Amino acid sequence: MTYELRIENLTVRTADDTVLVSDVSLVCGPSNPICLIGETGSGKSLVMHAIMGSLPDSLSCDGKILHDGTDILPLSPQQRRELWGRKFALLPQEPWLSLDPTMRVGAQVAELYTDLRGIGRKQANQMAADELASVGLAGSFDAYPFELSGGMAQRVSIAMAHAAQSPIMLADEPTKGLDRALCDVVADLLRGEVAAGRTLMVITHDLELAEKVGGTVGVMRKGRLLELGTADQVLRNPSHDYSRELVAALPANWPVRTPARGEKSDEIVVAADSIGKSFGRNTLFSDVDVAIAKGQVTIILGPSGSGKSTLGNILLKLIKPDAGHVSWGDDLPAMKYQKIYQDPPSAFIAGQTLGRAFADLRKLHNIDGARINAMLDQLGLDRGLLARRPDAISGGELQRFAIARSLLLDPVMLFADEATSRLDPVSQKRVIDLLCAQVRDRGLALLLVTHDPDLAEHIADHIIRISDGDHSSLAAKAA
Numbered sequence: 001m002t003y004e005l006r007i008e009n010l011t012v013r014t015a016d017d018t019v020l021v022s023d024v025s026l027v028c029g030p031s032n033p034i035c036l037i038g039e040t041g042s043g044k045s046l047v048m049h050a051i052m053g054s055l056p057d058s059l060s061c062d063g064k065i066l067h068d069g070t071d072i073l074p075l076s077p078q079q080r081r082e083l084w085g086r087k088f089a090l091l092p093q094e095p096w097l098s099l100d101p102t103m104r105v106g107a108q109v110a111e112l113y114t115d116l117r118g119i120g121r122k123q124a125n126q127m128a129a130d131e132l133a134s135v136g137l138a139g140s141f142d143a144y145p146f147e148l149s150g151g152m153a154q155r156v157s158i159a160m161a162h163a164a165q166s167p168i169m170l171a172d173e174p175t176k177g178l179d180r181a182l183c184d185v186v187a188d189l190l191r192g193e194v195a196a197g198r199t200l201m202v203i204t205h206d207l208e209l210a211e212k213v214g215g216t217v218g219v220m221r222k223g224r225l226l227e228l229g230t231a232d233q234v235l236r237n238p239s240h241d242y243s244r245e246l247v248a249a250l251p252a253n254w255p256v257r258t259p260a261r262g263e264k265s266d267e268i269v270v271a272a273d274s275i276g277k278s279f280g281r282n283t284l285f286s287d288v289d290v291a292i293a294k295g296q297v298t299i300i301l302g303p304s305g306s307g308k309s310t311l312g313n314i315l316l317k318l319i320k321p322d323a324g325h326v327s328w329g330d331d332l333p334a335m336k337y338q339k340i341y342q343d344p345p346s347a348f349i350a351g352q353t354l355g356r357a358f359a360d361l362r363k364l365h366n367i368d369g370a371r372i373n374a375m376l377d378q379l380g381l382d383r384g385l386l387a388r389r390p391d392a393i394s395g396g397e398l399q400r401f402a403i404a405r406s407l408l409l410d411p412v413m414l415f416a417d418e419a420t421s422r423l424d425p426v427s428q429k430r431v432i433d434l435l436c437a438q439v440r441d442r443g444l445a446l447l448l449v450t451h452d453p454d455l456a457e458h459i460a461d462h463i464i465r466i467s468d469g470d471h472s473s474l475a476a477k478a479a
Helices: 044-052 077-081 105-117 121-134 150-164 180-195 207-213 231-236 241-248 308-315 354-365 369-378 383-387 395-407 425-442 453-459
Strands: 005-014 019-028 034-038 059-067 088-091 168-172 199-203 216-221 224-230 268-279 282-293 297-301 323-328 337-340 413-417 445-450 462-465 475-478
Touching (some): 005 044, 019 044, 019 216, 019 224, 034 207, 034 241, 044 059, 044 168, 044 199, 088 150, 105 150, 150 180, 180 207, 207 231, 216 231, 216 241, 224 231, 241 425, 282 445, 297 308, 308 445, 337 395, 354 395, 369 395, 413 425, 425 445, 425 453, 445 453
Parallel strands (some): 034 216, 088 168, 297 445, 297 462, 413 445
Antiparallel strands (some): 005 059, 216 224, 268 323
16 A cells, blocks of 8 residues: 545535635645645644544535545544544644643553554553653653643654554644754654655644655645645745745744834833742752843743743742742732733633633723724734634634733733744734734733744844753843
């Protein structure tokens, strides 16, 4: 068998016949991986879930999905599930939602070897430990998912997808939340899957990853496949206007400019004196002093799992430091210190529509409806999405709703934890421009966690660098 995957005229629509993906056709095989890129909400992940057979019940598909010449789209849900792990492996976009919170991560990886491949428990545990070590998680075999950072949870999912050794791997945003070094590790792992003869499809906003995976690149927007060609052709000499806009919006390609600073201010909104934090024997940092002023952009830059989110959570008083003290300026209420979470599903009620969430926000805080609509427009969000639940829109769209909700509360400080990690380059630039405008016009103190040094150098007033090799101190310096 060649394990070729051929999609012909795939269309995905809602129960009320709204078309979300229109007439997509493409082919990938063992020697021809394919990466789908494009803006959040363009339908990339819907294509992947149509292949996997994991679309929500409210959506339906037309067209053909041919696996070695056999159309799998007419198969029953039970028949589709029987292919999971054995023929198709899915690396999900939201790893925390796919990991069992009651099981240690090593056991979850080992389970694939015992259940899918019939390997004994002792050998399966050793193989699972090796898989975790291959993605930089040698010490996390006995950890629970809640003890991991977003990037670490992503790496566990990568290890599980690799362990399945299914002939077809579907990877949805495999480098989301990872630093550049780990992105390179993931790229090497994915190229290894291709070299081993597996068919690979990748959904990604990471254009560097798409270039390293090679093969074919498709550009999607508003449910349509705009451009399809070799990675070199699409990423270096795109033919469609939107493809050119996508490449130009990468932070490395932004024009050199002075950061969007606000009026210089000595008004400190949060100060930390000699703080330190450890988890077990792992010391993240100690004896750290941080002062964040109004109208300034402060960026925490460092590798995955190094303590960036922990530092921000301490400054927001969401967790306590083991040593030192954190103080807020002017005794402001906690509501004025807002956080945008790295994984937006954790910030919304799963069974509640977004419209209900924003209606409650409007009523509780007396926010003008016109102001809500203007904020959604600024973030490029279709108001029709308000009728959906959080699980019915893309991760990038949900992240932008989380950003809108936080900004509508007029915070004096906003802690944005990887706020743009799941956004395509065009959406990322729109969000960063909006946040920098809030810094400039309203004196917002913005604390942003990122793995992207290009982004940091373009917008930061100050950069706090955390080294994965030495957590004993943090160095803050002017950008």
